[in-house]
Amino acid sequence: MMMNMRKVTIIPSVLARAVKARCLAGTQQQQRLFLSSMDTDRWKTEDWEDFTKRGKYSIQTYNKISTKGLAKFPQEMYDVSPAEFASGPAQALLIRSHKLKEDEVDVSVRAIARCGAGTNNIPVARMTEFGIPVFNTPGANANAVKELILCGLFLGSRRITDGINHMRDLGEQGVARERVEKDKAMFGGREIKGKTMAVIGLGHIGALTARDAAGLGMVVKGYDPGLSVQSALFLPQGLELMDSITSAIADADYVSLNIPYIKGDGGTHGIIGADVVRHLKPGAVVLNFARGELVDSQAMKDHLDNSDGRYVSDFPDDELWDHKNAIIIPHLGASTSEAEDQAAAMAAETIRDFIEHGTIRNSVNFPTTELAERRDHAMRVTVVNKNVPGMVSKIATAFANAGINILQQINKSRGDIAYNVLDFDPASVSDLKVDLRDLQKELTLLDGVLSSRVLFGIPGAGYARNIDGKYHV
Numbered sequence: 001m002m003m004n005m006r007k008v009t010i011i012p013s014v015l016a017r018a019v020k021a022r023c024l025a026g027t028q029q030q031q032r033l034f035l036s037s038m039d040t041d042r043w044k045t046e047d048w049e050d051f052t053k054r055g056k057y058s059i060q061t062y063n064k065i066s067t068k069g070l071a072k073f074p075q076e077m078y079d080v081s082p083a084e085f086a087s088g089p090a091q092a093l094l095i096r097s098h099k100l101k102e103d104e105v106d107v108s109v110r111a112i113a114r115c116g117a118g119t120n121n122i123p124v125a126r127m128t129e130f131g132i133p134v135f136n137t138p139g140a141n142a143n144a145v146k147e148l149i150l151c152g153l154f155l156g157s158r159r160i161t162d163g164i165n166h167m168r169d170l171g172e173q174g175v176a177r178e179r180v181e182k183d184k185a186m187f188g189g190r191e192i193k194g195k196t197m198a199v200i201g202l203g204h205i206g207a208l209t210a211r212d213a214a215g216l217g218m219v220v221k222g223y224d225p226g227l228s229v230q231s232a233l234f235l236p237q238g239l240e241l242m243d244s245i246t247s248a249i250a251d252a253d254y255v256s257l258n259i260p261y262i263k264g265d266g267g268t269h270g271i272i273g274a275d276v277v278r279h280l281k282p283g284a285v286v287l288n289f290a291r292g293e294l295v296d297s298q299a300m301k302d303h304l305d306n307s308d309g310r311y312v313s314d315f316p317d318d319e320l321w322d323h324k325n326a327i328i329i330p331h332l333g334a335s336t337s338e339a340e341d342q343a344a345a346m347a348a349e350t351i352r353d354f355i356e357h358g359t360i361r362n363s364v365n366f367p368t369t370e371l372a373e374r375r376d377h378a379m380r381v382t383v384v385n386k387n388v389p390g391m392v393s394k395i396a397t398a399f400a401n402a403g404i405n406i407l408q409q410i411n412k413s414r415g416d417i418a419y420n421v422l423d424f425d426p427a428s429v430s431d432l433k434v435d436l437r438d439l440q441k442e443l444t445l446l447d448g449v450l451s452s453r454v455l456f457g458i459p460g461a462g463y464a465r466n467i468d469g470k471y472h473v
């Protein structure tokens with residue numbers, strides 16, 4: 001496909017608006033504690049030899065995760081196993097579409113990575129309350145999804161699936177050859193070139209889709225109130241950015257939904273409801289390779305009943321699965337070996353960076369944070385706290401009171417959560433005979449702190465949580 005990238009029509013205010021904030025609301029309740037075998041007994045300065053030894057982290061997987069991706073975890077440092085076969089507590093969970101329940105998140109869990117884009121199968125707001133970062137793999141499976149969207153575009157334009165089914169019937173009756181030319185009149189279609197495509201959500205998948213739609217000779221419109229600069233630069237020439245879903249779809253022959261599913265107030269549940277659907281052109285084809293819950297099934301059924309429109313999706317729908325104008329396939333958007341490898345590899349690298357260095361990137365609930373490399377023998381501590389005033393000074397004071405000099409530190413916040421990474425030189429404390437367990441306890445039980453972690457020595461040691469004022473290690 002030939003692309004011309006000269007100019008994009010962008011409404012400036014659209015670029016300025018931030019991506020919708022994640023809902024962090026909700027009250028903290030007692031989390032079920034399944035296993036609390038992590039111990040900090042060895043985190044004392046006199047146990048230096050012990051806590052500089054390397055142990056193993058446990059990574060547990062849900063769903064089938066690409067072995068190429070899992071190979072990113074070196075065997076000498078990580079035990080990786082499916083959750084159902086795991087023998088002990090996990091430090092990190094790797095999942096795809098498994099609907100993660102709160103009680104599957106042991107008190108030992110420090111991080112959760114979704115090998116994919118959508119995190120609506122993870123109770124993210126609760127994880128934020130527990131101080132657990134949730135990661136995803138932006139863009140890793142975008143090309144795979146875009147290719148399936150293009151497939152949906154073609155399937156929605158020509159009666160291909162009906163034709164295949166018809167040929168099977170004819171074949172079974174032994175009349176395929178005889179009827180094939182005569183019956184083709186039943187399956188006429190239309191061409192894509194020159195038609196209008198509305199792309200709702202211009203992130204990794206939407207931008208790729210918009211670009212290829214333009215390459216197919218389509219007129220492309222888009223809507224995304226949180227359009228990133230990165231995506232904006234990728235959009236095809238002449239793409240017209242609209243200021244609402246309804247204005248984007250009004251003239252569209254095809255609509256591609258590429259937005260996240262977010263429950264609750266201000267979320268996207270049923271965002272394609274009757275009020276939107278009534279603005280669709282009668283023959284409009286809706287491509288939903290984002291999430292089934294975005295579309296109100298009854299409203300879509302009305303559209304399909306009353307027009308020659310089509311609904312093509314890789315999400316199940318109890319109302320639409322057998323509708324003559326619906327093409328519903330299994331959730332296959334990201335099911336290519338390339339996407340599975342890339343997503344798992346990105347998730348593994350993200351988890352390793354977090355576990356081994358405290359670095360946060362690609363998190364959907366924590367701030368992007370990276371402290372410069374830890375000096376030899378420096379100890380690194382991370383602290384997760386509620387984003388309220390005075391926390392940085394409280395944390396610094398705890399170190400100062402112990403006579404410990406901080407070598408470097410960073411503090412970042414996002415929504416209701418703040419994250420600190422601090423390095424200090426343990427040599428500075430050995431003379432003082434400071435029991436670092438006491439320091440960690442003091443840090444962790446500071447009002448507003450949710451958890452703390454020591455990134456040094458025996459993996460798993462030095463992880464502590466403040467659960468409703470009680471200390472859990």
Ligand SMILES: NC(=O)C1=CN([C@@H]2O[C@H](COP(=O)(O)OP(=O)(O)OC[C@H]3O[C@@H](n4cnc5c(N)ncnc54)[C@H](O)[C@@H]3O)[C@@H](O)[C@H]2O)C=CC1
Nearest residue numbers: 117118201202203204205224226258259260289290333334
């Ligand atoms: N069918 C499948 O197998 C797959 C489905 N997906 C779905 O596709 C969604 C999008 O994936 P990516 O493009 O990788 O994510 P992304 O985060 O790169 O892009 C999402 C875009 O949607 C925009 N957006 C959010 N709410 C919106 C709204 N109400 N109206 C218009 N735009 C809105 C955001 O500003 C962002 O630019 C995922 O959240 C997931 O639900 C993703 C991968 C595989």
Ligand SMILES: O=C(O)C(=O)COP(=O)(O)O
Nearest residue numbers: 096097116117118334335
């Ligand atoms: O990445 C996403 O959001 C997806 O929907 C892909 O899901 P999967 O990893 O194939 O279960």
